[in-house]
Amino acid sequence: MYQLFTTLVYKKKIAFDLKDLSHEISQIMKADQAGHLWSEKNYVNGYTSYGSWDRLHQMSSTFEKLSKKIDNHVYQYAQKLDYDIKKNDLKMITCWVNYMPPSALHTAHIHPQSVISGTFYVETPPGTSSIKFEDPRLGFFMNSPAVKNKVSGQNQRFFSVTPQAGQVVLFESWLKHEVPINRAQKPRVSVSFNYGWC
Numbered sequence: 001m002y003q004l005f006t007t008l009v010y011k012k013k014i015a016f017d018l019k020d021l022s023h024e025i026s027q028i029m030k031a032d033q034a035g036h037l038w039s040e041k042n043y044v045n046g047y048t049s050y051g052s053w054d055r056l057h058q059m060s061s062t063f064e065k066l067s068k069k070i071d072n073h074v075y076q077y078a079q080k081l082d083y084d085i086k087k088n089d090l091k092m093i094t095c096w097v098n099y100m101p102p103s104a105l106h107t108a109h110i111h112p113q114s115v116i117s118g119t120f121y122v123e124t125p126p127g128t129s130s131i132k133f134e135d136p137r138l139g140f141f142m143n144s145p146a147v148k149n150k151v152s153g154q155n156q157r158f159f160s161v162t163p164q165a166g167q168v169v170l171f172e173s174w175l176k177h178e179v180p181i182n183r184a185q186k187p188r189v190s191v192s193f194n195y196g197w198c
Contacts, residue, residue: 006154009133010077010170011161014069014120018165022122024062025097025189028053046104050096050192057095057193066120066191067092070168074116074195077170090115091198100129100188106179108134114194118170121163123189130160131169134176163190 029035029047038051053059057067075087093114100106111117119131135157147155161169171177173194182188 003154007172007175008077008080009159009161009175010073010080010118010168011163012073012168013164013166014066014073014168016066016069016120016166018122021062021066021191022189024060025099025122025191028056028097029099043098043106044104045101046106047099048096050094050098054094054096056097056191057092063095063191067095067193070118070120070193073168074118074170077116081172089197090195093194093196093198095191095193098188098190098192100179100182100190102182102185102187104188105129105181108176108178110176111173111194114173114196116170116195117173118168118193118195119163120168120191120193121165121189122191123187124163124165125184125186125188127184128163128188129179129182129184130162132158132160132178132180133171134158134178136175 028049032049032052035049035052036047039047042051049056056063058064070092074090078085078090098106098119138157147157153159163169
């Protein structure tokens with residue numbers, strides 16, 4: 001028997017000053033008027049700097065330090081995927097913050113024009129939303145039967161990863177994902193990013 005055409009989702013802890021990062025995110029949110037306007041149309045009930053300040057690793061020493069720590073994990077992940085690349089072939093090309101108060105959600109999407117995407121979690125209160133991944137073959141199953149309630153990870157149609165503050169989650173950029181409604185009592189705060197060819 002062969003297990004074919006799989007991908008991997010990577011999750012690891014990164015030692016970083018979350019308090020300092022959280023404070024800087026608060027400052028960004030206060031200053032980023034364009035981001036708030038963009039979020040009103042594209043990120044209902046939440047805030048993201050994606051539509052305004054999306055290269056924070058080039059604007060802030062704090063985010064630059066974080067990007068350097070993430071670089072090593074991206075390379076480790078690329079090795080697990082058997083990518084034929086050198087260590088510096090992929091670089092962080094975009095980096096932005098996400099602030100999801102209770103009732104905010106982020107609909108299903110992919111990250112075009114990048115290779116590896118991910119999120120570093122800054123605040124994950126009890127009951128925080130998972131990141132939910134969709135089997136990319138879903139539209140091709142046609143007459144395939146539903147899967148059992150208890151099924152191994154590689155056979156699930158959807159797979160959720162519940163993050164913890166201080167963790168990074170990496171995935172291939174073509175993998176469709178979403179963040180369901182935040183049912184926690186406090187905001188879910190994170191830093192997302194894309195890596196592409198340099």
